[in-house]
Amino acid sequence: MESLQQILGTDNVSQDTTVITPKADNKTDNQEEEDIFQTFIKECKIPDYQANVSASKEFETLKKKQDTLRSTLETVVPPLREYIVSFSKRLSDFTSDLSFIRSKSSELKNLLEYNSKKLETISPLVNDLIIPIDVINEILHGKINASWQENINFIRDKQEIYSKYHPTSDNSETTTNDLEVPKDFEIMNDILECLKLIILERSKKFIVHNIKLLRRHHPTPSQRIQNDMIQVAECFQFIVENNYSLALELRQAYSYTMRWYYKQYFARYIRSLTILQFKAIDTQYALGNGLTNIKIDENSNDKSNSTLFSSYLSPNYLYGLSTISNETISEYFQIKRRLSILSQEDNTVMISQIAENNRNKENYIEIGFKNLNLAILDNCSVEYNFLKSFFRVSDNVEELNGILEQIFQPTLDQAMEYTIHQLLQQTYDIFGVLISIRVANQLQFETERRNVPIISEYLNNQLILLWPRFQQLIDFQCENLRKISITQNMVKKNNNAILSKPHELTVQFGKFLSSLLMLAGKSAFQEGSDETMNDERAEPLYNSIIRMRNEFETVMTKCSKVTSSPERFLSLNYLYLYNILQKQHLAIQDDEAREEFDDTLDTSNDSNIKLDNTPLIFKETEDHFKILVEAYSKVT
Template sequence: MGIGEIMTAIPHRHSISRRSSIQQLQQPQNGSNSPRAGIRGRKAKAASNEVKTTITRLEYLNNKFNVNPSFDVEISGDETDDSEPEGAKEHEEVERVEIEGESGKHRRAEVHFDPRLLDIDILKKQQNVHEIESSLDRSISLLTPLFQYIQDFESNLNTLSNEMEVLQTRLVNLNDEIQKNSKVDNLLTPILNDMLIPPQCIKILLHGKLDEKWVEQLTILQEKKEILQNYETKEKFNHENIVELLGLIDKLELKCVERIKRYLIENIKYLRGTHTSSVKAQSKLLQVKEIFVFLKSKNSRLAKEFETAYVYTIRWYYYFNFVKYISSLEGLKILENEYDAERKSTYSNNLSSTSSSYGQRSLMLDNTDSINEYLINLPKRLEKMNDENNQYSILGQIAESSGIGGMKFNMEQIFVFLNQTMMDNLTIEFNFIVEFFILTNNDDINNMIKQIFSPIMKMGTNFTTYLLNNCRSDYFGILLTIRRIQRMEYEIQNRCLPELFESYLNTQLLALWPVFQRDVDALCNSITQTLTSTSIIKMVVSSKNNILVPLKITQSFSIVLSNLVQLVQNLVFELETSEPLNSSIERLSNTFEKGMVQLGGSLDDAKGKRRLFLYVNFQLVYNVLDNEMAGTPPTKVSTTGVEGQASPVGETICNHYEQLVQAYS
C-alpha cells in the first residue's frame, strides 16, 4: 500500500484551502532583515526542518510500501502550532497535493492527513523489515539447492520422457512382431505337437519296465504314427520329412515288438514251473493286454505262435495240477453209511477199497428193529445242499491233510469239490482268453478252451465213474450230485461259459442216472422181498402182533418217499415230468402199495383187521407226505434264484395216499 493510498485513507475533518507553509517558505519574503522577520525566519526555519524530516520519512515509507514507486508525492501543509491543543488536530483542513507521474502529467488528489502517522516508530518498522529481509535471504539460501535439484529433476525428466518415447516406439514394434509370431504359432504349434515325439516316450519304450505306463507310451506312439500318415496325404506339407519320421517310428515299433516278445516268453516260462500260479501270471498280462493287440497288428504270425505256445503251456499246467488235485481227492474218506447184514453196524470205506454188493443195508428196507442211520442222516445232507454258504471247492493241500487226518465226506461233496474247481478255473481261463487275446469268434474261443480243458474233463469223467463204482449203494448221494450238476448248468449260463463244460456235465448226468435207476430197482426188490417174506406174514398174522402200530418197513419207506418228493423238483431247465426221478417215485409207491395190499390179504377181514392194518400203514405214509408238503409253499424261490411252484408230483402222491386212507378208514 503506497503512501499516497495511506494518506488518502486517513480521514480529516477540515480541508486546507490555502497554500501550504512549505510553499510560503519557498517564496521570498520582504523585510527579512527586520528582527521580527528574523525571529519569524528562525521559527519558520525550525518548522521547515521538522516538516522536511517528516516528509523524508513519508517518502521512505512511500518507497518501501507504495505499490507503484514511480510516482512522486508532493505534500504541502501548514505549520502546526505547538500551543494548540491535541483536539485541534481533528479540525485541520484538507490540503491539496500535487502528484507528478512518470509521464509528467499532474493531477489533483485530496489527501486526508492523519497526524497519528507522526507517532509511528519508523525505526522499529524499519528493523522489522530488515529482519524480514534477512529471513527471506536465509530462506532463499535454503531454497537454492532445492531449486537446483528441481532444475536437475526437470532436466532428467525431459531425458526420461525422451527415453520413454523411444521405449514406446520399440514396444509398438515388439507388439506387432508378437502378433505376427502368434499367428505363426497358432498355425504351426498343432502341427509340431502332432509330429514331435516326446523324448520321455522314446526313453520309456526303449529302457522302461513293461507295465501300464509303458503301454500308455506305446499308445502315444501309435497315435503319432496315425497323425503323420494323415499329413502324408496332404500337399502343403514336406513329405520327405514326414516319410523320415515315419521311418523312425517303424524302427521304434520293431524295438517294441522285440521287447514284447521277450516279455511274453518270460511269462510263458513262468507258467511251466511246478510251484507257480496261473492267476498271478494272467493278472500281470492283463495289466498290459494292449501289447498283444499291438503284436498282432505288427506281426500276426508271431502273435499266432505265442497264442499256440500259451495254449499248450496252460494245458500242461492244468493237467499237472488237476492230476495232483484228483489224487488228493482220492485220498479222502467217504461216508457210504453201509450196513453189514450180520453185524448191523456202520462202517466207512476209503475210496480205494473195494465196494460191497447189493446186500448193503442202505438199499434194504426190511422190518427189523435196527436203526437205519442212512435214512436218519438224509435231512442233514439236504440241508447242506440247500445252504448257499456251502457252495465251495476244497484246496489240494487241504484235501491231502483232510485225507491224512481221517475226515469223512459224502459222495456229493467230493463230486462238487472237483467239478466246482474245474468250473472256477474254466471261468478264469475263459475270461483271460477273451480279454487278452481279443477273440470275438465263438468257434475260436471254443477250440482254444477245448484244447486246454479236454484232458481235464476226461479225467473228471473217469473220476466220476470211479466214484460211482465205490459208492454204488448211495442212491441219495447220486441224486444230490445230479441236483448239484443241474445248478452248475444254471451257473454256466450266468457266467456265459462255452458249451464245452455243459457237454461235460451232461456226460456226468448220463453216467449218474442209470446208476440211480439201478439203485431204485434194488429198493423195489427189497420192498417186494420184505413184504412177501414168510417171516413178516407170520408176524402180521400172529395174534401177538399189534396191528395198530405201523410196520418198520412202512416207517423207512415213508422217509425215503418224502425225501425223494423233496428232491423231485428241478426248477432250472427241465419240467418235472421229464426226469427219471418221477417214474422212480411212482414205481416205489406202486411196489409198496401192491406189497401192503398183498400182505393185508393174509389177515381175516371178518373182524376188519385187514382194513385197519392197511389204514394204519397208509395213514403213516400220508402224514409224513402231508407234513412235507405243508412245509413247501405253493410258490417259492429256489436257491438258483428262479421262481418255481410246489411239486405237482408230490401233490399227486400225497392225494393218492389220502384217498387210500379214506378208502380203508
C-alpha cells in the same frame, strides 16, 4: 503538580512518597542510571517513545530476513539451478529415446505380424510330427504298467497323423497337396517305426515273462498273474493290430501253458479229495435190512447176484465187511441233514489242505462231487472272462470257446475219471448219487448265468454217468425188496400187533420214499406249464419212484395174505404213508408261504398269483396212497 505529571507522563505514580532503598554497595553508578532510564521508559506513556521501540524491533526482524535471504541465495539457489539444467538435459535425452523406442515398437510389431503368418502354417506341422523326448524315454525304459499304456495310445495317434504326410498313403493325393512335407519327414517316420517295434518287443517279452511264471516249480497263483496282465490289456491289442501272427502265437502259448497248469493243479486237488474219507455205503444199506422181523432170502435166483458182485471190489470187502447196526441203517434213510449242501449260500470250495486233514466220518460222495465241480466252474469262469478281456483277437465267441475247451479238456477228463472210479464205482449210496445230480442241476443254472458253454456240456456228461448209476441202485433196492422172506416175516396169522400199527418195513420205506420226494422237490423243473410237466415225467426219478412204489405194494400185498385181515393191514400201512406225505406237503407249503412273504417285503403287492411248486410226482404219489386208503377202508 498535576500538570507536571501529565507532561512527564507519571499519572500512575503513587502520590505517596516512594521510599527508595539504597542499592547494594557492589552496584555501579551506571547501572543505577540505566535502571532509572529503563524504569522511565516503561512507565512513560508518551506515544513517540513507544513507536521508536516498535521500529527497532521491525528493523531487527528485517535484518534477520535479509540474512536468511542472503544465505539462501548463496547456498540453495546454485545447486537448484544446476539440478534444473541437468533435468532439462535428461528430459531432452529421454524424449529422443522415446522416439527411438516408438520406431522400434512399430518395427517389432510388423515383424511379429510377419512371424505369426509364418507360424500359422508351421505350427500344425511341428505339433503333428514332434515326438517328445520324455515319451521316447518312457517307451524305452519305463516300467510296463497301466500308465505305460498311454504311450501306446500316443503312438497310435502319431501313426494316424503321419499317414496324412506319408507319400505312399491312400489319401496322399488329397493331403500332400495341402500339407507341406518337411525334408526330414522320413527320419521322423523311421523313429516312429522304431518306437512301434520297441513297444511290440517289450509287450511280447512282458507277456512271455508272465506265461513263464506259471511254469515255475512253485507256480504263482494264476489269478495274480492275470490281474497284472489285464492292467496292460492294450499291449496285446497293439500286437494284434500290428503283428497278427505274433498275437496268435502268444495266445496259443498261453493256452498250452494253462492247459498244463490246470491239469497239474486239479490233479493235486483230486488227490486231496481222494484222501477225503467218505462214509462207506455198501449193500447192507438196503430196504429190508436193519429190521427185526424181516429176513432177506440170500438164495434167491434173481439176477441181482451180478449186481452184488461189484461189492467185492469195495474197500469194506477188502478189510472184511463190518456189521452195521439197525439204527445206522435207519438214520441213512433220513437225508434231511444232507440237503443243506443244496441250500447253503456259502459256495466256497474246500481247499486241498482241509480235504487231506478232514477226519469227519460223515462225509458223503456229494461233498467231493460239489467241491470238485464248483472249483472247475469257478476257474473256468475266471479263465473265460480273462480270455475275453485280454486275448481277444476278434468278436468270434466260438473261437474263445474252442480255446477254453482246449485249456480245460484234460482237467475235465480227470474229473470224469474221479466221478467214475472214486465216487460211483464202489458206492451203493443212492441218495448221494441223487444229491450229486441235483448239485449238477444247480451248477448248470449257474453255468447258464455265467455263459460258459463248455461247462454246460461237461455237466451233461456227468449226468450221463450219474443217472444210469442211480437207476442201477434203484434196481438194487427193488431186487432187495423182492428177496424179503414173507413166510418168516409173518409167523402168526392172528398177530394183533401187525393190525394195530404200521409194519416196520412200511416205516423204513416211508423214510426212503420221503427222502426221494424231498430230492424231487429240488428238481430243476418248476410246475406251471404242460411243457415243464412233461419234462418232469421224462426225468428218470419220476419213473424210479413209481417202480419203487409198485415193488413195495407187491411186497405189502404178499404180506397181507398171511394176516387175518389183509384189507385192514394194507389200509393201515398205506394210511401211514399217506400221513407222512401230507405232513411233508404241509411243510413244503409253509416254506413256500414264508418265501412268498419275504418276497412281498421287497416287491409290490399288486401280483396275487400263487404258484404251487410241489413236484408232480409228489402230488401223484400222495393222491395214489389216498386212493388206496379210501379203497381198502371201504372194504374193512
